[in-house]
Amino acid sequence: MxxxxxxxxxxxxxxxxxxxxxxxxxxxxxxxxxxxxxxxxxxxxxxxxxxxxxxxxxxxxxxxxxxxxxxxxxxxxxxxxxxxxxxxxxxxxxxxxxxxxxxxxxxxxxxxxxxxxxxxxxxxxxxxxxxxxxxxxxLEGAAMWTHVGWVALGCAAMAGWSLASGRVLAPRYQSLAVADSLRALARLIEAQADWLATLPHRHIQGADPEGSLLPLVRQQATIADVLQQTRDLLYSDLTRPGARRWIPGFIGIVDVRDLVLACQVDLDQWPADTPVPEALLQWGREMKDLAAHLDRTAEAAARHLPWPTLPVARDIAHTPLSDVPLALNQTLLSLLRRHAQMRLGLQRLRDAVAVPDAQPLTLDTAVLQSMRSPVDWPLANLRAVLxxxxxxxxxxxxxxxxxxxxxxxxxxxxxxxxxxxxxxxxxxxxxxxxxxxxxxxxxxxxxxxxxxxxxxxxxxxxxxxxxxxxxxxxxxxxxxxxxxxxxxxxxxxxxxxxxxxxxxxxxxxxxxxxxxxxxxxxxxxxxxxxxSYLWPAWERHQLPQLVGRLLRAEARYAHHVMGQGVQSTLGERGSHARREVYDVVWLLTQSLQRMQKEPSSQRAHLGDLETVVVRSHRLTSQIAGVRGLLLARQAEFDPAHTLRLLGQADARMGALFGEVIPLPTGPTTPANEPQASPTPLAPMDDTGAEHAPITNTALLSTEHPQSSDSALSWLARRLRQAEVDAQALVQAARAFMA
Structure with missing residues (x-):
């Protein structure tokens, strides 16, 4: 060896x-x-x-x-x-x-x-x-022109070499890009596990919950940049067998990323004055195990090693739950069920990347190619900076x-x-x-x-x-x-x-x-x-435009998720909307980093910007949670009732964002569905089966209640919280722009 x-x-x-x-x-x-x-x-x-x-x-x-x-x-x-x-x-x-x-x-x-x-x-x-x-x-006279000629030869020769070597190395770049995406996903999971590990200390010390989320937000922004680089390499030529081999596994990485973010939805619901149960801390340690598994998978992709198997889940089934308050049973159950979906997604991801041959694509090639970064050179870009x-x-x-x-x-x-x-x-x-x-x-x-x-x-x-x-x-x-x-x-x-x-x-x-x-x-x-201090372009002058772009991106993303109903895919516009959210969050985190070095007089709104970024992260996690719920339990939903709930939330969130920024096309309710009611959704019944004490054997189960009402109750809860987070984001944006 x-x-x-x-x-x-x-x-x-x-x-x-x-x-x-x-x-x-x-x-x-x-x-x-x-x-x-x-x-x-x-x-x-x-x-x-x-x-x-x-x-x-x-x-x-x-x-x-x-x-x-x-x-x-x-x-x-x-x-x-x-x-x-x-x-x-x-x-x-x-x-x-x-x-x-x-x-x-x-x-x-x-x-x-x-x-x-x-x-x-x-x-x-x-x-x-x-x-x-x-x-x-x-170099005078003929010697000068000879010199220029040799320089021209070097320029042309290197251009030809780069184009030829680029084609030879394309498969290698693709496999390394997938490995980088796996490592970035592992770092995101680790960041969430680290955040969870410090939860008991934050509850004791009364730390700012939003400030503690910033490392996780930065990691979210980092993985968005890595994933976009991988898209550019994989989606550029879908006829190449090498790219078609990796694409299903890469789509699995994106899906697991959304599941990880959706877990934050449940973690944020844990009250600050409530002890963290051992079952939840044990789950955080298993997240570390999954991150290590992704690192091993990345090494296998990069170095052509044998593919590792998914580690056996920790035995959380014997962890005592007597310290879990009854009112938080559904939060813990939702988190552990989502974790089970994550393990299933990681297993599918592993199975997809382990296939050595090209695989059939489940998404339209035009949709995939539209997700690439632009490669043209429009003059409008130059006119915009003049x-x-x-x-x-x-x-x-x-x-x-x-x-x-x-x-x-x-x-x-x-x-x-x-x-x-x-x-x-x-x-x-x-x-x-x-x-x-x-x-x-x-x-x-x-x-x-x-x-x-x-x-x-x-x-x-x-x-x-x-x-x-x-x-x-x-x-x-x-x-x-x-x-x-x-x-x-x-x-x-x-x-x-x-x-x-x-x-x-x-x-x-x-x-x-x-x-x-x-x-x-x-x-x-x-x-x-x-x-560098001459005619500076301080970050604060560019941020209002970026914050407005973020609000529009969040509004479009929410609209497309809620407009899809129980469909399995977001579609081209929905995928673009989701990517736009992550792109803008990445730009804002870069601005946050740059503002740290600017003069104190230019950092007056630094805290407000951090609040905007964190609340955007929470809303994005909520939207991902809604989409995950629709996909995982789509068989349990009544289509008419589901579309009614989604349409109501869609209309209210569209109106909320529309108060701050103009939306090009406001969210709409399907014509054949009831129009949104201006009255808020009724509170969930906390005495139903969803709030019965959970048993240890349910901790890592993927089984869901088969009641349509139960599924709708979960959806209503998610939508209400998404509206709350959207309102919090809008308030933070207003405070920043004031």
Whole structure:
């Protein structure tokens, strides 16, 4: 067994997706550089590598269909920058203007979000590399055009390599994405178990129940982002057998995610002054077991290991229930029944991902493909940011001003051999918000210091040219792989890359190159930090729009769930509405994190925003609970009575949200059903069979009462609580916007 684990294939299967992508980029750079070195010599190979390296930034973990346009645009953008630098070189004023033009236009690519960000850094890095090339060499006349031609070859070669490798690696990316989704689901279950474990202490200490939910909300937002990345990889080409193998299991992950959130519905009902029974704490420990099972399943998906079996449920049947108040019997019973559904869902999930072949799809392919992130590049995105209120335009103006200052300062300091280093530091450290700028500042300084030490140690060994080329490829691989994971590592690899390029260009390492690199990094990081306060786009200015978007998303999600009746699927619009809720919650949690680093004067509404996010989480959990109840007990519902209850709740919640925000299409009751009554639902009868003391043998049972009235009573209770949570969310939103 040990020998099997140490084979190259087994070790490769341990690599995460970002390292696989980074090594693919490094292999491409090494292959292109080696081929050109053998055919045209080492100087030409280094020039080709400068073009290939910058284009490789656009090579990300993405489906092949989504790579074509970004790679072609990256190649054209890098070539255009190289041509502009070549034409302006030798004229400080023209070069300064070119730096400003390139910087401003590069930042505008972020109008298209993360996919545009790769093109931003493609242009910035191309600017830095070409300034270095023209400063270090005598490139005039024919030599200049030859240099530009080699750069163009490198750009085209890397674009071709990325498109080809993307198709080869697509199945691997898909299996790793499913593994990441399983791990994210495990972390969500663990977060809920941790929240439950601290419940007795919170009841004793009287802690704020909403504040204690924030870690769980953040984990919910995190899994939403991971699931969307997996959708993009799996749903891009539904004709591929590899994708069709994983899709049923991935849909199972999404369903279990909703069950986990629905459990919070019952946990929130536990009164603060009521002791937590041992049965509930035991259930929390079993949740930990299920999270560990998901981690093992993720390892099996990523490393092609035998699929683990679902662990046997803990013996909660012998846990005494004498400490459970009679009035809370139905809450505990609902929670444990939902847990039984979760175990059933995990078993189905395991059975689905364990199938080695493509499986038939139960959902329409058009619905699945509509769930992908956009891959087009509409000009409307650019027009939308051409306003002084736009954070993108402010960031572009702020970065351009900082680069102008850095360009002037770089030519005024005692050391002026590599002015592009300071420009590079300013460009990568200065982000669109203060929190990311501070994080990048620290990571850049720490990484550069470590990289300078590594480069000095390596060059002290006096490696030959081929070793240096290999290290350059490896450094690029590491820098590329960790750019969005840990920028300290990327900065360290970037420092090694820069210093080795200086060594190759001069044939030796200049005595002050390391100190110059450190000095430029410190000065550039300080400039970026200072300019981050120029024309800032504080989070509080963008939040009212996001909160309104959240309310609209919650209203649509509730409308589609209640409008589906007892149908088994949400449909395309319902699925989009649910995803929109999770997307906006993720954006709001990111805003919460960024606001923590902003000046205290800009954090006046931080507590109100936390309340909005937590109450949105509760409402989303309630809606998921309603949907889960409709699906699990659909055979017990009387269709006419069920639609009447759902229609009434739908109308009231629509009216509630409509008081705060305009809804494009208000929730409606089916035409053939009774119209919603303005009177509230009658209270549930607490003397019925639902409130009889539960027995230990019912704790993990999936059996449900077969009475239609009983099912409707449970549904009425869920709908009433959903309305209460919707009202609480609306009140929190009003307080925030006041």
């Amino acid at each position: 040990q020998a099997t684990q140490l084979t190259p294939v087994a070790l490769a299967r341990r690599l995460p997706a970002h390292l696989v992508n980074g090594l693919s980029v490094g292999a491409g750079l090494a292959s292109i550089t080696t081929a050109v070195a053998l055919a045209a010599g080492l100087p030409a190979a280094l020039t080709v590598s400068s073009g290939a390296a910058v284009v490789s930034i656009a090579d990300t973990v993405a489906p092949p269909q989504a790579k074509t346009q970004p790679m072609l645009m990256a190649a054209l953008a890098a070539f255009a920058v190289a041509l502009l630098v070549a034409l302006c070189h030798g004229h400080h004023v023209l070069m300064g203007l070119a730096v400003l033009l390139i910087t401003f236009s590069a930042i505008l690519w972020t109008a298209w979000g993360k996919r545009g960000g790769t093109l931003t850094f493609t242009m910035i890095l191309s600017l830095v590399f070409q300034m270095a090339a023209f400063d270090q060499g005598h 306003s002084w209120r736009s954070p993108v335009l402010r960031h572009a103006a702020r970065t351009t001003a900082a680069m102008a200052c850095a360009y002037l300062l770089a030519h005024s300091l005692p050391w002026t051999a590599h002015p592009q280093w300071m420009l590079m530091t300013v460009a990568v450290v200065l982000r669109g918000n203060l929190e990311q700028t501070l994080a990048r500042r620290d990571a850049r300084v720490i990484g550069t210091l470590a990289g300078c030490l590594l480069a000095s140690l390596l060059l002290a060994l006096q490696p030959n040219g081929w070793v240096v080329l290999a290290v350059l490829a490896l450094a690029l691989s590491i820098a590329h792989a960790y750019a969005l994971v840990d920028y300290r590592i990327t900065s360290m690899a970037g420092a090694v890359l820069a210093l080795l390029q200086v060594h190759v260009a001069h044939g030796h390492m200049p005595s002050l190159a390391v100190l110059e690199r450190l000095g430029d990094t410190l000065v550039g990081a300080g400039l970026a930090w200072g300019f």
